[in-house]
Amino acid sequence: MVASQPGLRTRYRYRLVDVFAERPFAGKPTAVFTDANGLDDRALQLIARELNTPQTAFVFPSEIPEAQAKVRIFTPIAELPRSEHPTIAAVFALEAEEKLERATAQSRVVLQQNDGPVSASYFARVMTVRQKLPEVIGVYPEPDAVAAILGLTREDLLPAPLEALSSSVPYLMVPVRDAARLRSARFRDAIWERTVRNFQAPHIMAFCLEPDRPGSLARARVFAPALGVREDPATEAACGPLVVYALRHGLTTLPETAAVTIEQGVELGRPSFIQVVVTHERGRVSEIRIGGQCQSVGEGAIVAP
Secondary structure, eight states: OBOOOTTSOOEEEEEEEEESOSSTTOSEEEEEESOOTTOOHHHHHHHHHHHOOSEEEEEEOOSSTTOSEEEEEEOSSOEESOOHHHHHHHHHHHHHTTOOOOBTTTTEEEEEETTEEEEEEEETTEEEEEEOOOEEEEEESOHHHHHHHTTOOGGGBOSSOEEEEESSSEEEEEEBSOHHHHHHOOOOHHHHHTTGGGSSOOEEEEEESOOSSTTOSEEEEEEEGGGTEEEESOOHHHHHHHHHHHHHTTSOOOOSEEEEEEEEOGGGTOOEEEEEEEEEETTEEEEEEEEEOEEEEEEEEEEOO
């Protein structure tokens, strides 16, 4: 927050952070207001809409003793109860301004969100946050329709059930046979509108197990027009579910504790590398952490509405 002169509106400073990015102007852009005191609900939503980043994080004093700050998260059209990437961006921005105290032994901080406390941990340059365990909420019965939405055929998909999984937002898992088919996918709005648009998970996570990098697990593309996002450069909410889905259906085998990377955003010119740390026993997942690197790309100020 920046004090204003008498008769002028208060100005609030923000940082622009690219999350899941190994270089600036990649990954997922996020605005972070490290001191949002004085802004009400209407002002928060108006600012998020004005900046029009995928999500904006507003930091307030914590209301619970175990957290160092409270973070409220807004898309341009709505507030979210929880989201991993703006939490990562908020911790990154608060640390840059020396407003956090780390728990040294664990390199960990705790922030409050609307649905409870969230812990963020550091390892080297990667920051991770805990993700809720995904739940299977349904199966879409028409693979031909789903393939057609992507401009593909049923034979372009792996013969696995098209399950919808959710850890906060529901995504329909669509396994594609190879990277060439995934790259060639072209989203068809008209087919989506009369099919998956009405399903309980209208957002599509299409992926293949042919990433560009040898150390990665998968390459992904996410289409979420119901959220106002035709294609997303990085979708951490769908990456934990992707790993769970791959384990459930034997598409991959992993050690009981494994760190894997999901590649996304290449087609949009914003390459993203989302790390998923998963703990499981014979495919039954007991913990997921989502993380990645951050890049600071700018600062600014906006007047209070």
